[in-house]
Amino acid sequence: MKNNELVEIYRLLMDELGPQYWWPADTAFEVVVGAILTQQTKWSNVEKAIMGLKEQDLLEPCSLADADISLLEELVRCCGFYRQKASRLKNIAEFFAENDMESLFCLPVKEFREILLSISGVGNETADCIILYAAGRPKFVIDAYTTRIMACMGRKGNYMQLQRLFEENLPRDVDLYKEYHALIVEYSKAFCSRKRCDDCLLRGKFEIEGL
DNA sequence: CACCAGGTTGACC
DNA sequence: GGTCAACATGGT
Numbered sequence: 001m002k003n004n005e006l007v008e009i010y011r012l013l014m015d016e017l018g019p020q021y022w023w024p025a026d027t028a029f030e031v032v033v034g035a036i037l038t039q040q041t042k043w044s045n046v047e048k049a050i051m052g053l054k055e056q057d058l059l060e061p062c063s064l065a066d067a068d069i070s071l072l073e074e075l076v077r078c079c080g081f082y083r084q085k086a087s088r089l090k091n092i093a094e095f096f097a098e099n100d101m102e103s104l105f106c107l108p109v110k111e112f113r114e115i116l117l118s119i120s121g122v123g124n125e126t127a128d129c130i131i132l133y134a135a136g137r138p139k140f141v142i143d144a145y146t147t148r149i150m151a152c153m154g155r156k157g158n159y160m161q162l163q164r165l166f167e168e169n170l171p172r173d174v175d176l177y178k179e180y181h182a183l184i185v186e187y188s189k190a191f192c193s194r195k196r197c198d199d200c201l202l203r204g205k206f207e208i209e210g211l
Numbered sequence: 212c213a214c215c216a217g218g219t220t221g222a223c224c
Numbered sequence: 225g226g227t228c229a230a231c232a233t234g235g236t
Binding site (some may be wrong): 040041042044045077078079080081082083084085158 | 226230232233234
Binding site for chain 2 (some may be wrong): 022034035036038039040041042043045046080081084088120121122123124125126129141143144145146181182184185189193194195
């Protein structure tokens with residue numbers, strides 16, 4: 001891949017859609033909660049659950065860690081997989097209740113990522129969302145949209161392969177990483193969904209033969 | 212009514 | 225290393 005091709009794609013997306021200003025949240029821990037809740041789920045449903053949790057003062061590690069599991073299940077039911085997610089929220093809340101967030105955020109990204117991945121319910125994408133949008137540290141987030149739109153342009157790859165591709169061909173810039181991921185999601189929803197990839201400008205301009 | 216959504220896990224090869 | 229079912233509600 002030409003070295004600056006990913007930068008060109010970024011400019012095209014930015015010209016089309018403008019800045020997205022992800023991730024909407026009042027606190028870093030709210031990003032963490034949202035990262036769990038949005039797994040395989042629309043953000044509009046996550047917003048409802050976040051509001052409910054906020055009303056119960058459960059958007060902080062200690063209170064969330066001590067909350068009744070059946071109450072959590074009720075509050076996150078609108079996000080689907082509600083039993084798993086209630087339990088995952090409790091897990092990660094317990095972790096952040098016992099470990100200082102600011103200290104964790106200052107760790108080397110690689111080390112912080114390993115720690116996050118050791119928490120049950122936190123996989124690659126959730127860990128990277130927390131690193132990028134909660135901690136504000138550079139880590140490029142790959143999701144189903146990114147995987148699909150890259151495959152659409154002839155670049156198939158697994159999570160780590162695609163992440164390496166982006167990180168090795170872009171400046172290590174937190175705001176760029178944030179916007180790029182958000183733009184890919186929003187652009188894909190509009191022009192390169194599972195049902196339709198007809199109007200996708202990227203295919204025509206950047207499609208290539210193989211990896 | 213069928214399909215999809217800002218994934219993760221554990222079992223299995 | 226990779227693949228696959230299970231997990232579940234809500235919107236189009």
